[in-house]
Amino acid sequence: MKVSQPNLNSKEKTLIQSVYVFESDSKEEYNLPFYADGFPGIVFFHSENPVTVFVGSESKVMDPVFVYGQTIEPIRIQIEGPFFFVMVQLFPAVVEETLGIPILELTNSCWTISPAEWVNEPNFQSAIDRFSPTLASSALVEYIIQKGERFRPDPVLHACMEEILDLKGICEVGKLSKKHGLSERTLQRRFQNYVGLTPKQFSTIIRFQASLLELNGDQNSKLTDIAYASGYSDQSHFIRQFKSFTKQKPFRFREKI
Known part of the structure; x- marks a missing residue:
């Protein structure tokens, strides 16, 4: 293929x-x-x-x-x-x-x-x-x-989404809402209607994707290093979240690559 x-x-x-x-x-x-x-x-x-x-x-x-x-x-x-x-x-x-x-x-x-x-x-x-x-x-x-000829993105929400992408999901919703002059509740409601996910959910997924990219890259890299590089507080947190999205633990996932 x-x-x-x-x-x-x-x-x-x-x-x-x-x-x-x-x-x-x-x-x-x-x-x-x-x-x-x-x-x-x-x-x-x-x-x-x-x-x-x-x-x-x-x-x-x-x-x-x-x-x-x-x-x-x-x-x-x-x-x-x-x-x-x-x-x-x-x-x-x-x-x-x-x-x-x-x-x-x-x-x-x-x-x-x-x-x-x-x-x-x-x-x-x-x-x-x-x-x-x-x-x-x-x-x-x-x-x-x-x-999409007439499509125009919401400038604030699109900027929030781009910032989360640029930071690979390692960002705080409170700081993001404050930066764009919105309350956390307002940002969450508007963002969810715009993206289909809350800012926290979107950030979590983007961070998971960053870890997936790392895992698919250097086969010799340690899971601990991948976890910290991807913004997780510890390896166990990384493993739990990775498994929630893939139904597999990271080391089992890497064995199948």
Whole structure:
């Protein structure tokens, strides 16, 4: 399986956090794991076989284009090749304001985009007919750009989100609210309606993602060093939080990489 991450231009970056393309020409079956990352997104895939999403004990066969919300539980996507699977991570407010899907209702859930919304878009069908992941990526990004033409982010909430990202989740909500002239309660309410998570939940997920990146990097690094570098007070705190998102302890997770 090949995994790539296309570059984005400045216009695309106002709506999109990142794009990932998974593709395979073989008939092998794959299980793609995904963990909480703080961003909802939209997917466009093509496979001759059913594609199933597993969350805990629940499973669902998905349609070719779907939107997913903030996730807390680990997700596994079972897909058999040949296939392409394009995932576009969106800034949270984009989902509700451009696609009309309430961000809070989408948390830990998926929402199918009706074929009537995309089947007549030439690049979608061309990507399927030509089995082209590149066309599929372009089609999905262009779909979002068209839908989000009038989108304007909330400057305060977007700044808060960017600050949490820049600090890799190591920040205090009290200081953040004070910096932007809001009470903690007001920031929490507005942020949750905008992002689908509270500032604390979002920070926790971004910090977890930073630790995941460290864990996937230097195989010789000690868990204690990763814990402190990622802002955890101690190794046990790191292990508990890591397990809450992956259902595995860090050292067991690293063994499977």
